Amino acid sequence: MGSGPAPLRATTARTLTLTALLAATLLGCADAPRDTPxxxxxxxTTPQELCASLIVHWADITLDGADGRDAVHLDYQSMGLSGDQYEILRAVLDEARAVRLTDGPEAAHALTAREAGRRCAERHRQGTPTGGPWR
Known part of the structure; x- marks a missing residue:
């Protein structure tokens, strides 16, 4: 039998190739200027934006399902809402349902977005509301 190094296995050769590619990639990234964006x-997302987004989401689902009736059948916690946010949702839905009857669904959705933004901004105007984890 001859002497000399043992032949490289295919998996060892692949590992060396991948290691070389990774090193080349990392070295290429290191040359980028530091002030490059x-x-x-x-x-x-601000608390006001998050509040309004949640209200609009659930209001749209409720308005679009079952002719404006409560098609969701979830409580406020299952919707991911606080008690105050749920009160805003209920008030916005009451107004949107009335507008939907007189002016149509597009007007109801527009009112939902406008009122959710206004009411959530009011809720957060002096910082984050307090009163417990769900308030």
């Missing part, structure tokens, strides 16, 4: 900065 890496993409847009993440945006934080």
């Amino acid at each position: 890496r993409g847009p900065a993440p945006r934080t």
Whole structure:
């Protein structure tokens, strides 16, 4: 039998190839200038925006299902709403249902977005509401 290094197995060769590709990729990234923008900065959703988004979501689902009746059959906690947010949802739905009867579904959805934004801004005008985890 001859002496010399043992032949490389196919898996070892693949591992070496992948390691070389990874090293080349990392070295290529290291050469990028430090002041180059890496993409847009993440945006934080404000409590007002989150509140309004939740209200509009559930109001739209409720208005679009079962001719404006409660087609959701979920309580406020299952919807991910606080007690105050649920009260806003109920008030917005009452107004939107009336508008839907007189002016149609598009007007009802427009009212929903407008009123949810207004009421959530009012709810948060002096910071985050207090009064317990669901308030």
